[in-house]
Amino acid sequence: MSIADEKAWNDAITLWLSRQNSRHTAQSYRSSLNGLLEFCEKNAWEISRKDITAWMAHLHNEGRADATIATRISGIKSFFSFIIQEYVSLGMDGEEYRLREDNPAVSFKPPKVERYGKAVCWDEEQAGAFLRAIDTRNLPGKRNLALFVGYLLTGLRNSELRTLRYEDIEIQPGGVIVMRYQGKGKPNQTKEIYPPVYEAIMAYAEAEGKYTGYVFHRYTNMGKIIDLPISDQTVRDSLKYCARNAGLRTTGLKVHSLRHTAAYLRAQAGDDEDTIRRFLKQNNVETTRIYLQKLRPNPDKTWMTVSEMLGLVKGSK
Numbered sequence: 519m520s521i522a523d524e525k526a527w528n529d530a531i532t533l534w535l536s537r538q539n540s541r542h543t544a545q546s547y548r549s550s551l552n553g554l555l556e557f558c559e560k561n562a563w564e565i566s567r568k569d570i571t572a573w574m575a576h577l578h579n580e581g582r583a584d585a586t587i588a589t590r591i592s593g594i595k596s597f598f599s600f601i602i603q604e605y606v607s608l609g610m611d612g613e614e615y616r617l618r619e620d621n622p623a624v625s626f627k628p629p630k631v632e633r634y635g636k637a638v639c640w641d642e643e644q645a646g647a648f649l650r651a652i653d654t655r656n657l658p659g660k661r662n663l664a665l666f667v668g669y670l671l672t673g674l675r676n677s678e679l680r681t682l683r684y685e686d687i688e689i690q691p692g693g694v695i696v697m698r699y700q701g702k703g704k705p706n707q708t709k710e711i712y713p714p715v716y717e718a719i720m721a722y723a724e725a726e727g728k729y730t731g732y733v734f735h736r737y738t739n740m741g742k743i744i745d746l747p748i749s750d751q752t753v754r755d756s757l758k759y760c761a762r763n764a765g766l767r768t769t770g771l772k773v774h775s776l777r778h779t780a781a782y783l784r785a786q787a788g789d790d791e792d793t794i795r796r797f798l799k800q801n802n803v804e805t806t807r808i809y810l811q812k813l814r815p816n817p818d819k820t821w822m823t824v825s826e827m828l829g830l831v832k833g834s835k
Contacts, residue, residue, distance in 0.1 A: 524561075533605065558572070598618065601617050651764035663722075675701075676750065682699065683732055781809060
């Protein structure tokens with residue numbers, strides 16, 4: 519392998535990652551490729567089907583979840599498909615050539631994963647208790663209230679809201695307030711900011727006297743402003759801290775659980791599936807239907823009759 523060829527592979531990896539629809543997907547796929555290469559102690563051009571088989575067995579033995587393994591396989595397939603189908607390099611003679619002609623991951627089938635099988639959401643009482651548990655006597659608390667009210671009312675994904683800048687907020691004719699953001703695979707999206715969200719944001723802005731840059735920003739250990747978006751880890755830690763204070767379980771709780779909750783509450787408020795699809799900006803109503811079915815499973819309505827048949831309910835025969 520020449521230095522030029524090695525550079526072409528590195529350039530291909532960079533280009534492949536830049537083509538992904540979202541930063542989250544790019545990060546996940548990067549982890550997949552790096553994990554495979556580190557396990558095999560090989561370069562990308564040396565990877566064989568046997569290497570991938572050994573890596574898959576290793577992930578299974580480590581007890582990795584089926585969803586994680588499915589994502590890893592998807593990432594590796596995507597990479598080698600890009601290499602053989604889309605990336606072309608130039609040789610010293612000026613002729614085009616492909617870095618590889620085969621996809622060593624093509625025959626691997628990802629484990630079947632139940633969509634939204636582990637989705638967590640709250641009902642209105644739990645969500646209300648969560649918001650009331652946020653201590654707003656300090657600036658981070660005011661920030662958290664604005665952030666979490668925003669997630670629950672807008673249904674936005676983690677990065678879509680936490681990277682909001684004041685410059686992205688716009689008051690339109692008629693007093694409607696919107697924000698501009700980069701959606702999942704959909705740039706230049708807009709979303710209405712409902713009055714409770716806007717009021718919480720402005721209460722936070724007024725408390726610290728900051729009206730430009732990132733809304734949900736970081737602080738130094740001394741409490742000074744760092745104009746960078748709040749980190750994923752800080753949001754997760756704050757979410758679980760406030761949930762514990764509200765007496766709520768935190769097992770399986772993620773920032774995305776607030777998006778689940780937003781959808782569930784919309785359904786409870788009477789929105790139909792297509793309205794919720796548009797609210798979540800999902801492409802397919804079938805996806806929304808599956809989403810909602812997992813969040814609100816059908817309750818068992820027969821247990822009472824069976825209990826009466828067995829004489830387990832007062833007043834039964």
